[in-house]
Amino acid sequence: MRxxxxxxxTRLVLLAKGIRHEVININLRNKPEWYFTxxxxxxxxxxENSKCELIYESVIACEYLDDAYPGRKLxxxxxxxxxxxxxxxxxxxxxxxxxxECLVALRCGRECADLKLALRQEFCNLEEILGYQNTIFxxxxxxxxxxxxxxxxxxxxxxxxxxxxxxxxxxxxxxxxAMKQDPTVCALxxxxxxxxxxxxxxxxxxxxxxDYGLSC
Amino acid sequence: xxxxxxxxxxxxSAPPGQVPEGLIRVYSMRFxxxxxxxxxxxKAKGIGHEVININLKNKPEWxxxxxxxxxxxxxENSQGQVIYxxxxxxxxxxxxxxGKKLLPDDPYEKACQKMVFELFSKVLTxxxxxxxxxxxxxxxxxxxxxxxxWLVALELxxxxxxxxxxxxxxxxxxxxxxxxxxxxxxxxxxxFLDLYLQNNLEAxxxxx
Numbered sequence: 433m434r435x436x437x438x439x440x441x442t443r444l445v446l447l448a449k450g451i452r453h454e455v456i457n458i459n460l461r462n463k464p465e466w467y468f469t470x471x472x473x474x475x476x477x478x479x480e481n482s483k484c485e486l487i488y489e490s491v492i493a494c495e496y497l498d499d500a501y502p503g504r505k506l507x508x509x510x511x512x513x514x515x516x517x518x519x520x521x522x523x524x525x526x527x528x529x530x531x532x533e534c535l536v537a538l539r540c541g542r543e544c545a546d547l548k549l550a551l552r553q554e555f556c557n558l559e560e561i562l563g564y565q566n567t568i569f570x571x572x573x574x575x576x577x578x579x580x581x582x583x584x585x586x587x588x589x590x591x592x593x594x595x596x597x598x599x600x601x602x603x604x605x606x607x608x609x610a611m612k613q614d615p616t617v618c619a620l621x622x623x624x625x626x627x628x629x630x631x632x633x634x635x636x637x638x639x640x641x642x643d644y645g646l647s648c
Numbered sequence: 649x650x651x652x653x654x655x656x657x658x659x660x661s662a663p664p665g666q667v668p669e670g671l672i673r674v675y676s677m678r679f680x681x682x683x684x685x686x687x688x689x690x691k692a693k694g695i696g697h698e699v700i701n702i703n704l705k706n707k708p709e710w711x712x713x714x715x716x717x718x719x720x721x722x723x724e725n726s727q728g729q730v731i732y733x734x735x736x737x738x739x740x741x742x743x744x745x746x747g748k749k750l751l752p753d754d755p756y757e758k759a760c761q762k763m764v765f766e767l768f769s770k771v772l773t774x775x776x777x778x779x780x781x782x783x784x785x786x787x788x789x790x791x792x793x794x795x796x797x798w799l800v801a802l803e804l805x806x807x808x809x810x811x812x813x814x815x816x817x818x819x820x821x822x823x824x825x826x827x828x829x830x831x832x833x834x835x836x837x838x839x840f841l842d843l844y845l846q847n848n849l850e851a852x853x854x855x856x
Contacts, residue, residue: 499755
């Protein structure tokens with residue numbers, strides 16, 4: 433689905449590694465019956481190869497692509513550094529839920545000061561990591577897997593209306609700016625107006641929301 | 649391979665020194681199933697290691713410098729590198745040490761193991777809802793329950809202390825009329841199990 437942050441991770445990795453692929457978008461509000469043969473709960477993203485092998489869970493799919501395809505490795509070669517990136521992912525685990533809750537609260541006209549505070553705290557933790565490492569990216573001086581795994585939620589802060597949550601985290605803002613310079617990130621940036629158009633329709637429960645912006 | 653049965657270190661204890669060259673240290677707790685994962689991999693791969701048990705009810709202050717989450721297992725090597733989260737420690741050991749590979753080399757086979765692990769973890773953590781099917785008890789809860797009933801019957805239910813959502817679920821299940829009316833009597837169950845493990849043909853009728 434064009435606006436799903438989890439699927440976004442997989443598309444970033446496919447592009448970063450130059451892996452030839454085709455995309456089938458699924459209408460998440462009106463899933464085709466056959467889709468449940470691809471994923472037991474009908475979730476995305478799911479990878480399927482020519483051997484009919486299916487891989488799901490965004491992080492697992494991203495690692496599979498890094499392992500199975502040649503060229504640029506997104507995870508570090510060093511075992512400890514690889515483990516460090518996986519530990520960093522643990523630090524991130526509350527962010528998707530909190531950003532979604534903020535979005536829903538704002539869209540439903542509800543207060544979300546507590547949620548934003550909690551989100552800011554999570555961003556402070558990430559800020560500390562960047563400060564301690566003194567590197568631009570989470571994996572070092574070059575962009576790597578962990579940066580791509582974090583990115584989709586940061587790209588959405590603005591359209592979700594919570595960009596002010598990074599006001600107090602300068603290193604994180606520098607990271608965001610650096611990410612926006614990355615060719616892969618750039619190539620997949622979604623136009624703000626299209627994203628807002630999708631969100632408007634989505635929160636009106638319009639089944640065509642997912643196709644907003646496509647000319648048929 | 650020392651320390652597996654050593655007393656745990658608690659608040660006020662001195663931080664342990666550097667890990668000796670040639671060994672890897674695991675911070676553990678004798679009854680923690682997550683730490684058990686790491687110990688299993690260390691043993692299976694024949695990795696030289698030392699164990700420091702942590703008193704999880706009275707954690708030493710220095711332990712949070714090893715793992716900010718304050719949980720076991722944690723690995724520490726002689727270069728002072730620290731790895732935590734049980735699955736990450738296990739994968740690290742498999743990659744960093746020679747000998748039999750526990751994870752498959754094939755990327756797809758490896759991904760399959762990770763997908764199964766994710767499903768299993770969802771059962772263990774069950775973060776989102778009170779019951780496995782939602783906010784009320786349903787089929788999936790009855791389908792899963794019997795194995796957890798065994799834990800209670802064998803008085804092993806403290807093993808779920810580290811997975812509080814699971815513990816809450818078990819407590820909720822035991823209040824269900826169907827579950828409680830069919831609850832296994834611990835004594836009878838132990839009697840059955842003893843006979844069963846001895847291949848005694850009368851096992852199934854124990855207590856009748």
